[in-house]
Amino acid sequence: MSQVDRYKPYKGAAAGWGALIAVTKNWLGSENAFKNIRAMLKTNQNGGFDCPGCAWGESPENGMVKFCENGAKAVNWEATGRHVDPAFFAKYSVSALLEQSDYWLEYQGRLTHPMRYDAATDHYVETSWEEAFALIARHLKQLDSPDQAEFYTSGRASNEAAFLYQLFVRAYGTNNFPDCSNMCHEASAVGMFESIGVGKGTVVFHDLEKADAIFVIGQNPGTNHPRVLEPLREAVKRGAQVVVFNPLKERGLERFQHPQHPLEMLSNGSEPTNTAYFRPALGGDMAATRGMAKFLLEWEKQSLATGGEPVFDREFIRDQTSGLDEYLRAVEATPWSLIEAQSGMALSDIERAARMYAKAKRVIICWAMGLTQHTHSVPTIQELINLQLLRGNMGREGAGVSPVRGHSNVQGDRTMGINEIPPTWLLDAIETRFAFKVPREEGHNTVTAIKAMEEGRSKVFIALGGNFSQATPDSPRTHAALRNCDLTVQMSTKLNRSHLVIGKDALILPALGRTDIDLQATGPQGITVEDTFSMVHISHGQLRPKSRLMKSEPAIIAGIAAATLGAHPIDWHWVIEDYSRIRNLIADVIPGFRNFNQRLLNPGGFHLGNAVADRQWHTSTQKARFIPSALPEHLVNAAIRSLKDTPDLILQTLRSHDQYNTTLYGLDDRYRGVYGMREVVFANEEDIRRLGFEPGEKVDMISLWNDGRERRVSGFTLIAYDIPKGQAAAYYPETNPLVPLDSYGDRTFTPTSKFIAIKFAKAAQSSVIVSSVA
Secondary structure, eight states: OOTGGGBOOOOSOEEHHHHHHHHHHHHHHTTOHHHHHHHHTTBTSTTSBOOSSBOOOOOSOOOSOOOOHHHHHHHHHHTOSOEEOHHHHHHSOHHHHHTSOHHHHHHTOEEOSOEEEETTTTEEEEOOHHHHHHHHHHHHHTSSOGGGEEEEEOTTSOHHHHHHHHHHHHHHTOOOOOBGGGGTTHHHHHHHHHHHSOSSOOOOHHHHHHOSEEEEESOOHHHHOGGGHHHHHHHHHTTOEEEEEOSSOOGGGTEEEOTTOHHHHHHTOOEESOSEEEOOOTTOHHHHHHHHHHHHHHHHHHHHHHTOOOSSOHHHHHHHEEOHHHHHHHHHHSOHHHHHHHHOSOHHHHHHHHHHHHHOSSEEEEEOHHHHSSTTHHHHHHHHHHHHHHTTOSSSTTOEEEEOOSBTTHHHHHHTTOOSSOOHHHHHHHHHHHOSOOOOSOOOOHHHHHHHHHTTSOOEEEEESSOHHHHSSSHHHHHHHHHTSSEEEEEESBOOGGGTSOOSEEEEEEBOOTTBOEEETTEEEOEEEEOTTSEEEEEOOOBOOSOTTOBOHHHHHHHHHHHHHTTOSSOHHHHHHOHHHHHHHHHHHSTTOTTHHHHTTSTTOEEOOOGGGGTOOOSTTSSEEOOOOOOOSOSSOHHHHTSSSOOSEEEEEEOOTTEETTEESOSOBGGGTBOSOOOEEEEOHHHHHHTTOOTTOEEEEEEOOSSSOOEEEEEEEEEEOSOOTTEEEEETTTTGGGSOTTOBOTTTOOBOTTOEEEEEEEOOSOOSSOOSOO
């Protein structure tokens, strides 16, 4: 089959029969099918385990099945019957494994034994847990400063693991917490804290049922969090507006076929998931939102002049906000010509969106990384909040903002203290409870950690889950930084490339997953997670672990801490015997967790609360703040504008439908019609031909930056796609080598993975990255 024949536009609705077929195929391919079907039926159920996929909250419905296609894939992928043991590592050298694709690596199965890299043979060899812990402790103790170590956290770590991790690291003496949050929703937290005093969503699930309008901006729930599609479809059915802003036409944001509705499945019917679909330029969402605010301001002036119905919520603005006048001056000063040019939208479309917004009494705005991975992401988020404040859409039922998180506990990890810039209250609480002097200096985020390792200032890298080498930007540069370390440690469930991009010493520590029974001294243990609605759930694994040598993440952390610090500041081994002891410590330190263990007895968990819901504003003015910002003078970075070369297109990276973060469940992207390949680039057919190429032709992509480094990926197939002119899209992590390490959001250090200036070139013979096609 030729490359072009492996692309066939998808005609069906999201979910439905396609999802059931994909889940069945994934289930049968797990080589653990009958046990896994029982486990899947316990997903998100009381007494079962929390889905290891996305962070979307549980809906209150009582249906038998409470998982989506991606959740089922995540369960089957983790609960595979295949395993990676010492015999596997004896067969394959690290050099040989590096030649394999990312998909092939994870497909090999679950890690079962602690392994240490032997440089003399280029193989991993089995080690004991005691030897592994002693090796880590020796490296940490011989550093000149604790700040020479980096402690990465994946968003799938439990609350218990994250709390112990941050306690150990701060007792060790550093705030170096590079974290997956740095690469996704950092702008949400920064922007929201300044504007409304919280860094989390202000809505709960039932608010979606009350909203008159839901604006879905810069996200693709059909692929990334499919359970979002049901409330969107239900909103359309009851007459609410569902307004989408997304450059790509994503199938999940167009039509949805509910797999649990028999008549719909039998008739092959589907329901729409939007009432309006707008397609802004990449990076143009702030301009589009400013345009909506400018229309609202014009209509408000007209209402004041004629005595008509007010457009603004004047009482809310008077009593609950500050900074309106300065913000409105910024709105008035923004020319329509700049709004139209930068948004990539016709003013008539912006006006239509503004009218839909103004007619709704209760509006929810939700977003994801389409907004947060730009240079100007913080002011973009704040512009959305400004819009909501104009109409009083904060702190009332059916209204608010919701940054939709990715990893299943990325929000909980930050709540537990995984933060390189920790708040003072957290450090004070730790000092009071545990009686040791905590480090107060700002630690390293993901970008600054990579630079510290690159420059030899950091010598030890320890990862609590994740696939750091592939998730991060500027892949060759990141890989070189990791290889510059004296020790790299990975706590993981499955083999990935980060186990092969290693320091002089390296360890693989096999961890239990969400589906595994976690048996400690006092019996089976549960762990907790926090979803995107700030609901805290307890999760109990259902399957017997593949090996008695696997340890839970809390137990691994406790083992490292005890070997490094002894019994300071707690008895690490004692708290691991019963996780309720860890939760008691959390309750002593983290607000909202009083009577933690008792509250978990409530089916469905408990809500942490949200000050905004009570219209309490923990901001500098003690009110919700209108924060004015000028639109960017240019969307293209000055480092690129300084070059003689100009971009051919602006590229965004994205996931395929058979993918979750760096984990590839398969090689198909059903909703985009791509099968059996990942090294593709989607572009408008007119752009392809304008640049002198043909659809189906292979090209290299070169990103533009002014540091003298060539960033190139090779052999990508051009696919003519329904995408706005001037834009392109390609899969992550294959195109991460194109993202310059120094191209990140202002005040966030989040890589600008949704705005990469690229040139096309005729395909070279070699590639700087490993193919993802097995």
